Amino acid sequence: MNNEDKSVTLKDVAKLVGMHQTTVSRALNPQTAHLVNEDTVKLIRDAAKSLNFEPNPIASSLRTKKSMNIGVVVPDLRNPLFTEIVRGVQDTLDAAGYSCFIVNTDGDINKEVKLINSLKARRVDGLILATARQQSHGLDQILGDLPAVSINRTSPNTHLPSVTTDEDHGTKLAVTHLYSIGHKEIAHLAGPTWSSTGLERANAFQREIKAVGLEFEESSVEYCEAWTIEAGKKAAKILLDRSPDVTAVFAANDLIALGLYDELAERKIKCPRDLSVVGYNDIPFVDRMDPSLTTIRIPKYEIGSEASRLILSMLVEKSNSFMRHIRLTPELKIRHSTSAPKKLAHV
C-alpha cells in the first residue's frame, strides 16, 4: 500500500469535477455507468484519468462483500503438473478480474484443512481444490457455503462440481498400447490408495487387462505411498522382486514412472529392451529423459482454465444446485520407453 497516503479517492475526483462521489462511483463502474449522463461519464472518466485515480479494491470489497480473490489449493506448486494447471487458472481468473492465492498442502491432510480455513479467513470468494484425497474428512462442513470446485477429485462423500479427465479412457490407451505391441505380462504401479485418481486408474487397469483378454492377477499391481519419484522407486522394487516376468509396467503417473526408471537403472534392466514403461500426465521434460517416456497426456492448462470458468460461473449464477462435472479426454503420447517385448510369450 502506498506509504505516502497520497492515494487518490473518489472524493478527490468528485471535487475536481464538482460532483458528488456517488456519481463518480457510478460513472466509473461499468455496471452502473448507464445511470449517469453520458457527458458526465466522459467528464468524470477524464478527470479520474488525469488524477491517476485507481479505485481501492479493499474498500470496495468491504462494502460489496466480494474479495475478488479465489483460493487455489495444490499439493505442491513445484510439481510441474500443478504449475501447468495453475497457469490455466491464473490466466482465466485474471481475465475476469479475479486474483488468486495459491497454497501448498505438501500432501498433509491437516495442513490442507488449516489452509482452507486460512483462505476462508482471508475471505476468498471461492476455492479450487487440486488435491486428490479420497477421504474428505468432513470437507463439506469445512467448506460451508463457500463455492468450490475440485480437480482430479471425485470423492464419493462430497458433492463438488469438478473438472477431471477420463481415467478409464487414459488407462485403456495405456493398456491397449502395451498389448498391441505384444505385451502379455503387464503390471501396474498404482497411485496411493487415498487418492481417487490412484484408485480409479487401478480399477480401470484391472478392467482393461481383462478387456483385452489377458488374465488379471492381484500380484501385478503395487500401490505407491505417494505420487513421487521416491515412492515410485520403492514400489517398483517390490513389484520387480515379486513379478520378475513382467515385460511392461503402466505407472500411474510420470513421477512414479521415473522412480521405476531409477530402480531399473540400479538393476541394469534396460528400458524399453527389457521392460516397457508407460507414464501418466505428460509433465514437461519427460520427452527428454533417457529414454523419452511414453505417457498419457492430459490437458493440464485446460483443466485449470475449465476449473476457473466453473467457479466463475458459480459466482454469478449463485445456484449451487446445478452440479456440473467437466470431463476432459487424455491422449496417448508414444515415445521411446515402450517397444515390443524381447521374447514373445509361448513362442
Place this chain on the structure above:
Amino acid sequence: MNNEDKSVTLKDVAKLVGMHQTTVSRALNPQTAHLVNEDTVKLIRDAAKSLNFEPNPIASSLRTKKSMNIGVVVPDLRNPLFTEIVRGVQDTLDAAGYSCFIVNTDGDINKEVKLINSLKARRVDGLILATARQQSHGLDQILGDLPAVSINRTSPNTHLPSVTTDEDHGTKLAVTHLYSIGHKEIAHLAGPTWSSTGLERANAFQREIKAVGLEFEESSVEYCEAWTIEAGKKAAKILLDRSPDVTAVFAANDLIALGLYDELAERKIKCPRDLSVVGYNDIPFVDRMDPSLTTIRIPKYEIGSEASRLILSMLVEKSNSFMRHIRLTPELKIRHSTSAPKKLAHV
C-alpha cells in the same frame, strides 16, 4: 466471501462478553493485548473461539492501509527455476502472515508494466521482481514509493535492494571445470543481451577464459534471444556453424543447454564424447536428461526466501535508505554432459 452474511464480527464477540468492540479488538490483537486486563483477554479469546470469530482482514486493511499482500512478478511460473523461487517466497511470506499475488510477464516488457500497475492498484504492500530486464524503462517511476526487491536484476539505473547469485563465481566454476578436464576451445551460448544476468555471465566468461590462460575470441560467444530451449537451439545452430572446432560449450542457463542438446542430436554430435556442455541453474530433472547435465547450481528456494525476508524487513523498518544487496553463492554440479575432449589440441 461468505454468501450468507452470517460472518461474525467484533461487535458480536463484544456483545457476548458484554464489552466494547474496541476492547475485543485490542484483546484479540497480539500487538495490543497487553493493554487489556489478562482475565479479560482470556474471556474475550474464549468467546471469540466459541463464536468462530475470524477477523476480517479486508476491514483491517482498509483501516490500517496495509493489505498484507505482496506482488511477485515472474516471467513464467512454469519455468521450474521460478517455481522453486516462488515456493521459497510463499513459505517465508506465509510465516509472516502475508499472502502473495503471482503474475506472469511472459517476457513482455509492456505486460510487465501493466502487471506492476495492476498490483499497485490492488494495493500490495511490496513487490518482488524476478524479471531480469536490463533496461528498466522508468521502473523507478512506475514503482513510486512502493517497496520492492529484485531478484537476478542488478540494473544500473534502478536502485533496488536485491538478491542475486555470484555470477562471476558461477561462471568461473564452469570455465575452470571445462579447462581442468582439458578443453581449450570453449564457447559460450550467452543469455539475452537485455538481461543483466545474461550480460554478467557473458562478461565473466570472457574474463575467466583469459584468467585460465586461453585466448578469448568474439566468435566464441553467441547470444540467445530468450532464456528458452528454442532460442538456445537457434543460437547453437549459428555457433556450431561458425566455430566447428569448439569442444565445449558453457550455456548461460539449463534451458539453453537443452536447446543445444537438440541441435547436437540433429547433427549427430555426441555429448559429451564430441562436445561437452555445462548449463546454469540446475533446474529439476536436468539430472535425468540424456546425458545428465553438468551445471551450476544456484540456491533457488533460498533466493525466494531471502528476497521475502528483505521485503519484510523493508516493511517494518520503513527506511528505504539502506540498500541491501544479498549475494548467494552457486556451486558446480558435475554430471555426464562433460568429459575430456576427444582429441587434445596440438597432440
Place this chain on the structure above:
DNA sequence: TTGTAAGCGTTATCAA
C-alpha cells in the same frame, strides 16, 4: 484498563 467516536474508501438505499 476500558469506552467513545471517528474514519479508512467504497457502494447501496433512499430521496430529490
Place this chain on the structure above:
DNA sequence: TTGATAACGCTTACAA
C-alpha cells in the same frame, strides 16, 4: 440523472 446518508468491520486517537 444526481445527491445525501449510512454502512461494510476494523483500528486509532482521545477521553474516562
